Amino acid sequence: MNDPFASAFPLRAGRAHEVTGQGATAFAAIVCGLGTKADQRPSLWLVEDWRADLINPVGLACFCDPSRLLLVRVPDQKSMLACAEEALRSGAVSCVVTELPRALSFTAGRRLQLAAEEGKSTGILMIGEGMGNNAAESRWHCAPLFSPHLHQIKTVSSLSHSSDSTLQRWQLIKNKSGTLGCWDIIWDAETRRVIVVSEVGERPYSAAQGRGRALCSHVAAE
Amino acid sequence: MVAPFALTLQQSNAERIYCLNAMAEEQGVQRGMGLADARALCPDLQTMPANQEADNQFLHLLARWAGRFCPWVGLEGPDGLVLDVTGSTHLFGGEQALLETLDERLGRAGLSAQLALADTRGAAWALAHYGAWQPGSVSPAENKGGGVAQGGRDLSSQLAPRGKSLEVLGALPVAALRLDEKICTGLLRLGVRTIEALYALPRATLTRRFGLEPLMRLDQALGHREEAISPLSEAPHYGVRMSLPDPIGLADDVMAVTGKLLDRLCDKLDREGCGARILQLTMRRLDQAASQVELRLARPMREACRILPLFERGVGEVDAGFGIDMVRLEAVAVEPMVDEQMTSIVLGGATGSKERGGPLAAGMSESRSLDDLITRLGSRIGLENVFRFIPADSHIPERSFSLQPAAWSAPVGLWPGAGGTEGSEVSRGSENVGMGPPRPVRLFPPEAIVLPLSCELDMDRREPPEHFRWRRMQLSVARARGPERIAPEWWWEDPLWRSGIRDYWWVETRQGWRLWLFHTPQNRLAHLSSWFVQGEFA
Numbered sequence: 141m142n143d144p145f146a147s148a149f150p151l152r153a154g155r156a157h158e159v160t161g162q163g164a165t166a167f168a169a170i171v172c173g174l175g176t177k178a179d180q181r182p183s184l185w186l187v188e189d190w191r192a193d194l195i196n197p198v199g200l201a202c203f204c205d206p207s208r209l210l211l212v213r214v215p216d217q218k219s220m221l222a223c224a225e226e227a228l229r230s231g232a233v234s235c236v237v238t239e240l241p242r243a244l245s246f247t248a249g250r251r252l253q254l255a256a257e258e259g260k261s262t263g264i265l266m267i268g269e270g271m272g273n274n275a276a277e278s279r280w281h282c283a284p285l286f287s288p289h290l291h292q293i294k295t296v297s298s299l300s301h302s303s304d305s306t307l308q309r310w311q312l313i314k315n316k317s318g319t320l321g322c323w324d325i326i327w328d329a330e331t332r333r334v335i336v337v338s339e340v341g342e343r344p345y346s347a348a349q350g351r352g353r354a355l356c357s358h359v360a361a362e
Numbered sequence: 363m364v365a366p367f368a369l370t371l372q373q374s375n376a377e378r379i380y381c382l383n384a385m386a387e388e389q390g391v392q393r394g395m396g397l398a399d400a401r402a403l404c405p406d407l408q409t410m411p412a413n414q415e416a417d418n419q420f421l422h423l424l425a426r427w428a429g430r431f432c433p434w435v436g437l438e439g440p441d442g443l444v445l446d447v448t449g450s451t452h453l454f455g456g457e458q459a460l461l462e463t464l465d466e467r468l469g470r471a472g473l474s475a476q477l478a479l480a481d482t483r484g485a486a487w488a489l490a491h492y493g494a495w496q497p498g499s500v501s502p503a504e505n506k507g508g509g510v511a512q513g514g515r516d517l518s519s520q521l522a523p524r525g526k527s528l529e530v531l532g533a534l535p536v537a538a539l540r541l542d543e544k545i546c547t548g549l550l551r552l553g554v555r556t557i558e559a560l561y562a563l564p565r566a567t568l569t570r571r572f573g574l575e576p577l578m579r580l581d582q583a584l585g586h587r588e589e590a591i592s593p594l595s596e597a598p599h600y601g602v603r604m605s606l607p608d609p610i611g612l613a614d615d616v617m618a619v620t621g622k623l624l625d626r627l628c629d630k631l632d633r634e635g636c637g638a639r640i641l642q643l644t645m646r647r648l649d650q651a652a653s654q655v656e657l658r659l660a661r662p663m664r665e666a667c668r669i670l671p672l673f674e675r676g677v678g679e680v681d682a683g684f685g686i687d688m689v690r691l692e693a694v695a696v697e698p699m700v701d702e703q704m705t706s707i708v709l710g711g712a713t714g715s716k717e718r719g720g721p722l723a724a725g726m727s728e729s730r731s732l733d734d735l736i737t738r739l740g741s742r743i744g745l746e747n748v749f750r751f752i753p754a755d756s757h758i759p760e761r762s763f764s765l766q767p768a769a770w771s772a773p774v775g776l777w778p779g780a781g782g783t784e785g786s787e788v789s790r791g792s793e794n795v796g797m798g799p800p801r802p803v804r805l806f807p808p809e810a811i812v813l814p815l816s817c818e819l820d821m822d823r824r825e826p827p828e829h830f831r832w833r834r835m836q837l838s839v840a841r842a843r844g845p846e847r848i849a850p851e852w853w854w855e856d857p858l859w860r861s862g863i864r865d866y867w868w869v870e871t872r873q874g875w876r877l878w879l880f881h882t883p884q885n886r887l888a889h890l891s892s893w894f895v896q897g898e899f900a
Contacts, residue, residue: 162875165803166900182732189747193806196897197751197763197777200803203900207774211749211765212739223739230738232731284874284900286840306900327900 144321145336148278148312150174155277156228156252156263160270163282163308165195166203168237168264170327170334173204175262177332181234182208184227186220188241189213202329217241221248224263228252231259239266249275272314279314285324307337366404369412370397380412384474414440425594431460436591442490444483446591461517480522480530483591484583488531488538488557493520527584532558539579545572557583598634600693602626609648609685616645616677616686617670623691624666637662637699643673645680646688653680658745660736660769662697668730672737736768745769753778757848758859759805759896799846800868802878802897808858809833810891811879821886826867826879832895837871844868845881861885868899876900 151157151171159167172183183204185195197206210233214220220238227236236256244252244265253275256263265276272279285307306327312320324337366386370377377397389404400407418440425443428435431454434446447460454460457479468475478489522530531538534557537546549572554560557580560568565577581587602623610616620643631638639662643655655676663669736748749765750773756762812831826842844867850859864880871877878897885892 162898163900165898169803169900181728193804196759196802196805197753198759199801199805199897199899201777201801203803205777206751206753206763207777209751210736210768211751212743213747213749214743219743222742226738226742227735230731230735232728232735284876286870286872286874288840308900 144319145323147318148315148321149310149334151262152277152317153262154257154260156249156256156265156275158265158267158272158276158279158314159282160267160272160279161282163284163310164266166284166306166308166327167280167282167310168235168266169195169200169203171262171264172209172235172237173332175234176204176208179234181232181261182210183235183237184210184212184233186212186214186224186227186236186238188217188220188239189215191239203327221252225251225255227259228255228261228263229259231261233261235262235264237264237266240271241268243267243271244273244275246273246275249273253277276314277316278312281311281313283309285309287324365406365408366391367408367410368400370409371412371414417441422594431464434591434593436593438487442487444486444591446593447479457521458518461521465517476520477517478520478522481524481527482583482585483589484539484579485522485527485531485585487540488534488583489520489522492534492538528558528561531583532556532561536560536576539576539583541576541579545576548572549576598630600627600630600636600638600696601690602630602692603688603690605688606686609687611682611685613678613680616680616682616689617674619689620673620677620691621666621670623689624670627691627693628664628666628669631664631693631696631699634696635698635701636693636696637664638669638693638695639697640693640695641669641673642692642694643676644690644692645682645686646690647682647686648684651683655680656694658737658740658769660733660740660745660748662699663733664699668734672734672741675738675741740769751777756851758851758854758856759801759848760858761851761854761856762801799866800899802899804898805896808880808894808896811893811895813891813893824865824881824883826869826881827893830893832877835873835875837873837875837877839869840872841870842867848880866896 153175157171168185172185175181176183187194195211197209200206200209212223214223217240220240221244224236224238227233244267249265252263252265265273267273287307306329307324308326309322309324311322314320326335326337327333328335364385366383366389368382368386368391369380371380372378379391379393379395379397379400382391382393386400386404386407389407391400391404391407397409421437421441421443425435425437428443428445432445432447432450436444436446438444447457451457451460454463461477461479465475465477476490476493478486478493480486480489535546535555536549536557536559539557539560541549549555549560554563560576560580561584569577578587582589604619604623606619610619627638637659639659641657641659643657644652645654646652655673657669657672657676659669659672736745739748746767748768750768750771752764752766752771752774754762754764809832813827814829824845826839826844829836829838831837845865846867847863847865849863850856861882862884864882867879867881869877869879876899877895878899880894880896882892882894
């Protein structure tokens with residue numbers, strides 16, 4: 141398949157991936173939802189227990205089924221990594237999301253990678269900006285995107301109900317087994333799939349074009 | 363006993379005296395009397411409602427304690443114990459000494475008991491209930507409630523010497539034979555007041571008139587007919603141990619021993635139809651120090667092969683010192699567990715393929731491996747830290763779901779609004795579209811935003827401001843939808859919602875953030891900040 145998004149996006153199972161940016165929560169929820177739907181295994185979401193900003197299952201309901209999601213609150217990063225490794229290795233869950241407040245060492249990242257391979261589960265590491273780890277299979281930067289001309293796009297206007305505009309820009313800024321890319325996507329809550337609206341640079345509208353180009357040049361530089 | 367006191371019980375729509383102390387008895391209060399009558403007789407009567415369940419529990423406790431005197435302890439009615447002390451009295455220095463020991467120990471515990479010892483169960487019952495009865499007293503029932511005089515009590519009258527039951531019982535009223543109220547009255551009408559008189563009657567006529575019961579009870583009391591005592595069954599004990607001839611120190615050896623113990627324990631659990639919830643592995647070392655590994659399971663379990671790997675981590679951390687010479691495994695908490703159909707699981711688990719065992723087996727082995735994972739995580743960070751989301755019926759965003767520990771809750775079938783997971787066409791059509799207002803994917807405690815001065819001054823403005831600062835970012839609003847007014851739930855005291863109603867807005871900024879803002883108009887009157895951010899949308 142020569143569509144770069146299709147080769148990149150349903151994330152490679154049995155690997156640990158990194159995601160950063162404001163849209164990381166939605167990205168992780170989408171991966172959980174698709175993973176749970178594909179292999180009927182629940183997902184695990186790990187957070188440190190001091191965090192006040194919790195995921196809201198009611199809001200996540202349009203991305204994944206919150207009843208198949210387990211929330212684990214851990215006291216510190218060390219036990220979070222231990223729990224994530226245990227969960228990935230067990231193979232009982234399809235997806236393990238970890239909200240990491242601090243950067244990982246290469247060893248820790250590699251251990252998670254091996255555990256994910258063994259359990260055939262997908263690991264999602266939500267990291268801060270610029271906190272990447274070389275052991276990750278891929279790294280995504282997700283951010284919600286504003287576009288004043290959103291409804292003029294044909295694909296979007298056909299999805300009448302998704303006027304909530306879940307328009308996001310997903311940039312693949314590291315990929316061990318493929319090329320990098322940058323896509324603007326919309327989540328279709330009804331059919332539960334990701335719709336690529338257009339590739340950056342080929343859009344008929346000019347919203348945030350300067351910014352977008354800047355971001356893409358950043359991608360190209362990497 | 364400083365004041366008259368009684369316990370009351372709601373019986374047939376009236377508060378009645380259930381139990382009372384000696385001082386209340388002296389004032390003329392009786393068991394079964396209405397509370398109002400009792401108050402009239404004894405104005406300073408203190409009462410409390412009786413707790414029959416707790417009484418029953420205490421009686422069982424007492425029965426367990428009584429096991430120190432003989433192995434055969436049964437219950438007698440709601441307030442009595444019956445002990446078969448045959449062959450164990452000599453351990454306490456004879457029958458009289460046994461009674462004295464019992465009396466002294468019960469007295470020390472603050473209990474007043476009516477004790478009696480006789481050849482038969484019936485005779486002992488009669489003596490215990492009516493032994494202190496005098497022919498002149500008001501009512502035989504008076505002595506039942508346990509009005510034991512303090513200090514020096516002569517217990518010899520409560521002891522029926524061997525083979526002399528009739529002499530001891532003869533003077534007691536016929537009610538002492540555990541007869542019906544009706545039969546007692548009938549006998550009294552005939553002038554048969556005492557057991558002696560009953561015994562003197564010809565048996566044939568007695569049976570013709572009153573049926574078999576009086577003679578049966580009489581025979582039981584005098585030992586002509588046997589009466590068994592059914593002892594309380596002992597609660598099963600879920601503990602196994604193994605002493606080792608040579609101390610062991612390797613983790614593999616300890617695991618092997620644990621495996622053997624687990625097999626025995628699980629057999630026992632299987633027989634009782636229970637599953638272990640908390641397991642405790644105690645390892646005693648050569649120097650008498652002991653280390654414990656506690657395993658809290660996410661579900662009650664009794665399959666040794668599943669539990670054993672869960673012990674690995676705990677056992678690995680134990681310091682064996684000079685070696686371990688005794689291992690003890692106990693199921694500290696057990697729960698009843700229903701039997702599951704094993705065949706399909708064994709099939710699915712053994713072959714390792716989901717296709718072979720069918721979808722049911724696949725689903726079950728799935729949930730089993732998840733339970734094992736929860737147990738593993740629980741042994742690391744505590745079972746109470748693994749949560750499941752349960753939907754709750756509330757408009758307040760923080761309370762529209764609840765976090766329940768996953769080990770003690772079951773998942774909901776389908777999240778309201780979370781269609782799409784293999785949902786049929788009907789459910790798909792109805793849910794997502796008309797689901798109600800959108801909710802953010804991430805909620806946080808409200809954070810005040812900084813408004814531009816122009817908005818600050820405009821007192822009547824209800825719409826979101828065009829520009830604002832939040833988290834040190836300058837944001838400008840591109841689109842806003844709202845307001846959605848949510849009022850606090852008055853039946854639920856929540857300090858966060860004390861400020862009153864909130865008007866929620868979905869706001870999309872030109873910088874990309876999609877935020878959930880709310881406005882509390884009433885705050886503005888108090889010159890507090892009235893705009894807050896509470897969540898982020900996808």
